[in-house]
Amino acid sequence: MSETHSLVVLGGSAAGLGIAHSFLKHIEPELKKLGQTYHVYIVDSSTHFFWNTGSPRSLASATLLPVDKLFAPIADGFKQYEPSLYTIIHGTAESWDVAGRTVTIKLANGDDTQTLSYYALVLATGLRTPSPATSLHGDFVITKAAIENLGQKLASATSIIIAGGGPTGVETAGEVGHFLNGSAGWFSYRPANPKAKVTLVTNANKLLPVLSEARARTAETYLNYVGVDVVYNLSVVSSTIGADGKTTVDLSNGQQWTADVYIPAWGAKPNSQYVPADLKNDAGYVKTNGTTLRVDAAGPRVYVAGDVGNYSRGGFHNLYSALPVLVANIKHDLLAAALSDQPDAKAEAPPERLFVRNDSETQAVPIGPRGVGAVHGWPFPSFLIWLVKGRDFMIGNIPITVNGDILKRVM
Ligand SMILES: Cc1cc2nc3c(=O)[nH]c(=O)nc-3n(C[C@H](O)[C@H](O)[C@H](O)COP(=O)(O)OP(=O)(O)OC[C@H]3O[C@@H](n4cnc5c(N)ncnc54)[C@H](O)[C@@H]3O)c2cc1C
Known part of the structure; x- marks a missing residue:
């Protein structure tokens, strides 16, 4: 041997x-x-x-x-x-x-x-x-506590900022919006009684870099259905948590926004x-x-x-x-x-x-009860995205x- x-x-x-x-x-x-x-x-x-x-x-x-x-x-x-x-x-x-x-x-x-x-x-x-x-930062207990902490804060939140227009930001905004606001009914584009103002900020001029322009636009529509607003060409430069637990973000246009919960989903x-x-x-x-x-x-x-x-x-x-x-x-x-x-x-x-x-162009992105995606450039229908991934x-x-x-x- x-x-x-x-x-x-x-x-x-x-x-x-x-x-x-x-x-x-x-x-x-x-x-x-x-x-x-x-x-x-x-x-x-x-x-x-x-x-x-x-x-x-x-x-x-x-x-x-x-x-x-x-x-x-x-x-x-x-x-x-x-x-x-x-x-x-x-x-x-x-x-x-x-x-x-x-x-x-x-x-x-x-x-x-x-x-x-x-x-x-x-x-x-x-x-x-x-x-x-959204990723391990050492042992798993750190991530488990971070997820639990966010869930507790979101339960009573009325304002949420999510930064990042990639799949993690879009999926997170979709889940948070759907859970807090529900979904638009027939013939409407927004939930009837949204509980929270959810804003997704991206520094790009479209969502989901891997997917086509048309699918990215559909993603925004689906986000609107669960009460999420998308703001383009804007980035979060820094964030500070105040004594009241709210987060203030400094934005690339010089503005400051304050929200109950801030979730960075970029970088x-x-x-x-x-x-x-x-x-x-x-x-x-x-x-x-x-x-x-x-x-x-x-x-x-x-x-x-x-x-x-x-x-x-x-x-x-x-x-x-x-x-x-x-x-x-x-x-x-x-x-x-x-x-x-x-x-x-x-x-x-x-x-x-x-x-x-x-x-x-291959990616599947659930957005609340819907989703956008493609497989090698071919459309991946919304109901299939729910069935395969979003469920x-x-x-x-x-x-x-x-x-x-x-x-x-x-x-
Ligand atoms: C929120 C989120 C959602 C995603 N959803 C999808 C999806 O739906 N579909 C898809 O295709 N992809 C998705 N991805 C991407 C997918 O998760 C990654 O492509 C995949 O996890 C990469 O696997 P990996 O093993 O290379 O690295 P990772 O999954 O990043 O794992 C790295 C591992 O290395 C360990 N580690 C790190 N540094 C050290 C070190 N110095 N010493 C020892 N260990 C270390 C970590 O603890 C971890 O276990 C998602 C990513 C995120 C963040």
Whole structure:
């Protein structure tokens, strides 16, 4: 038997879990046949996976989607494997020694750190939205509390400002507007007795950058149906919470607005603080080879999965179209390295695969009881968006993401 090699996966969300499960199910058994021993380390700041897709509904009210339904323990998904094959580390990657091939993790309990040497490394640390209610900001309890807190404030709110015209802002405005104001009746464009003034502010001149102008206009109409007003070409510059609990926002036109609740839903940033500056682009995304999904400048067997890389536009659709390519290339690299030690072996490493980025118009955005969207430029009708996504925000995907079964649909 050779020495034990380490595959370190930083981030245990959709991308990191996809890689870790693919490795344990499909790659490790092949390596074992060649006498290679591997151990997988899955590192995440949170013990629980977070289904951020469902957060716009849960934060509007726990009566619509109880917050506990959005989380699942990462460890549960790995009980199917031999314990000697993997370790889950609850901690945050703080630094990366590229030349020394180590990453240092700040462990969640206490001040201790742990330095992991890696034979192969996958960066899958995703993005962080400004609000902890819509993405993990450390352990999941922070996000759970933020969602509960917003729900409590919204229950009695009569003025709400949401900033951001992307899907998170639009979906959140739709859920909040629908919950507080209900929906317009037949032959009307506004709810009859709105309880709250809900305003969605965007710095762009249209909503939903991925979708066409026409679908963006429909999105505004659907927002109006649930009592949400959209203001374009305006951005929130800063916000301050007063002693009365209300938030005052400073706007790019010099005005100040005050509301009971302010929800920032723009400006997601990659979780790449631990990545050396020369391996990131100006926006902080990891510079990834757009066809092989390797980080060429970081030495052999270093890869990027999911939203932290600069190779795609983000989202599950792009993540799951890249994952089979990435898994194939990891398999290629590890088997090729194993076979190079065994000149007499008859087996060959499987071929590499190349990723082709697809920026077609594909997105589904529920807006209260309706929705707008497209699949590869084809319209995705409102009732289908409700059926596929808006009904329960696809929480059925949580267990299969955590245990890796979702990969049967994409690999
Ligand atoms: C509110 C919201 C709704 C969304 N809805 C949809 C949707 O409906 N459809 C769609 O296609 N996409 C949607 N997306 C996008 C989708 O969630 C992402 O594309 C997907 O989650 C990316 O997965 P990921 O694994 O790359 O990163 P993330 O899901 O961002 O996860 C990153 C993981 O890394 C961990 N982490 C971060 N930093 C560190 C560190 N330094 N050390 C260790 N661990 C770390 C985090 O705790 C987290 O578990 C939504 C995003 C948001 C924010």
